Amino acid sequence: MATLGTRLFTWRKGELVGEDEFGNRYYKEKGKPTGPLGRERRWVIYKGKPEASKVPAAWHIWLHYTTNKLPTEQSLQKNEWEDQHLPNLTGTDFAYHPGGSVVKPGQRQKSTADYEAWKPE
Numbered sequence: 711m712a713t714l715g716t717r718l719f720t721w722r723k724g725e726l727v728g729e730d731e732f733g734n735r736y737y738k739e740k741g742k743p744t745g746p747l748g749r750e751r752r753w754v755i756y757k758g759k760p761e762a763s764k765v766p767a768a769w770h771i772w773l774h775y776t777t778n779k780l781p782t783e784q785s786l787q788k789n790e791w792e793d794q795h796l797p798n799l800t801g802t803d804f805a806y807h808p809g810g811s812v813v814k815p816g817q818r819q820k821s822t823a824d825y826e827a828w829k830p831e
Contacts, residue, residue: 712755720755728780732764732795733757736773749775763798 712720724737735755745751752773754765765773768781777784799805810818 716753716755720753723751724753728769728782730764730766730769730781732766734764734769736769761797764795766795 720737723739723741725740726735727738728736730736734757737753737755739745739751743750752775754769754773756764766781768784768786771777772780807814808819809816
């Protein structure tokens with residue numbers, strides 16, 4: 711779902727380095743680096759709608775130059791508290807809306823530091 715310019719740049723200058731479990735494809739620039747600070751350019755072509763939260767941690771640290779090792783060359787262990795990826799649901803019917811919000815009727819929950827509304831005298 712990349713733009714025509716990105717597709718042409720990828721075809722001409724990109725070298726495929728890997729693909730993740732979501733089908734996103736990762737590229738680096740062929741030849742002499744021309745990116746910022748003399749580094750090779752790195753980018754992702756998303757499968758389907760562009761969703762930055764679909765980039766796994768191992769690919770994220772490679773894309774942002776935290777490491778030069780590809781995820782196939784590194785061993786990141788998944789913690790027991792980590793959940794499976796959920797897409798960003800903001801703006802959809804499945805977004806979280808607490809009770810008492812504009813879009814979900816009901817009473818707002820009390821909190822321990824609840825405020826006292828101002829009343830004119």
